[in-house]
Amino acid sequence: MSALFPDYRPAWETDDHRLLREHARAFFAKEMTPNQEKWAAQKHVDRETWLRTGEAGLICLDVPEEYGGQGGDPGMEYLVTEELVYSGDTAFGMGVGSTITPHYVANYATEEQKRAWLPKMCSGEWISAIAMTEPGAGSDLKGVRTTARRDGDHYVINGSKTFISNGGSADFVVVAAKTDLDAGHKGMALFAVEADTPGFERGRVLEKMGRHGADTAELFFNDMRVPAANLLGGEEGQGFYQLMNQLPRERLAIAVDALAMAEAAVVETIAYTKERQAFGQPVLDFQNTRFELAHCKTQVMATRTFVDYCIQREIAGELDAVTASMAKMQATDMLDDVVDRCLQLFGGYGYMMEYPITQKFAAARVMRIYGGTNEIMKEVIGRAL
Helix, strand or coil, rough: CCCCCCCCCCCCCCHHHHHHHHHHHHHHHHHHHHHHHHHHCCCCCCCCCHHHHCCCCCCCCCCCHHHHHCCHHHHHHHHHEEEEEHHHHHHHCCHHHHHHHHHHHHHHHHHHHHHHHHHHHHHHCCCEEEEEEECCCCHHHHCCEEEEEEEEEEEEEEEEEEEEEECEEEEEEEEEEEEEEHHCCCEEEEEECCCCCCCCEEEEEEECCCCCCCCEEEEEEEEEEEEHHHHHCCCCCCCHHHHHHHHHHHHHHHHHHHHHHHHHHHHHHHHHHHCEECEEEEEHHCHHHHHHHHHHHHHHHHHHHHHHHHHHHHHHHCCCHHHHHHHHHHHHHHHHHHHHHHHCCCCHHHHCCHHHHHHHHHHHHHCCCCCCHHHHHHHHHCCCC
């Protein structure tokens, strides 16, 4: 149930979804909301939080039960993402550690590997990450320069990655590397890497504009020997296509995150402007305030109907890359507009980091960048015209 639209029910949401939503909301209010300041100071979420979230059945919602998941549908994953955002969290790396990385294993690993790796991710014992971005290659995945050279029963991987969410804590990382630097996107492969592998090194946890409690780090691979069996899909040259197949899921997850953050910002701002007095009356009584919030509420609702349409398509296995790219672009552009307008209505308090609206403003800006910049989204959409 949406706080901004209490009577709205998306077509895909069943009674089971609603029960899960109530469970997630109560759990995150207890585990996430009180710890944001602590996590921001230490630049990572406590490992015990991952374990408790796994015990609560809130990680890997749509991974099959035989591998330790909850056996649900993608809608469960996305509604849990919404509730996480509603709790005020900007730190917990569930989007990467639950929604994204485990599905590379579920879709491309061998049966033996799935049974070995997925239960640890689903339980929260393992924190996972995906390492695509490099200092010289962001949205342009064809520009990856990390190399993987076959040497007998192993691949020797050399290179570096940056801006890796969960990178400082990850136990398991899916690494994009080139087995052939001259083959363009056809030379890319994905490798499953356990973080205790010799040659796997972590760099610094990066200072960011927002999301200070989120663990974002550099990774380095120095003659890192990975078993050849850890080549996901078992065939060289498939990495780019594997990434392209999974990116719609990632981009929809970003859209859901952005939508929920915008909605939470409007709810906070309505409450604040009802209480805050200026010139002897509540700030909400000024026409400009009402007009600004009317604009924001309308933008959120319009985006919500589109995102819910995409979730319904994803549940049916029909979400395509272009539609997911449109959802990601629309939701993140909308978020920046809405959270900026909301912050303005807080006046000077909107510039103070102790206020959740300020934390949202700082956290929102990256949404138009990661998962592929919105300029890349326009390219994806434009090429399909």
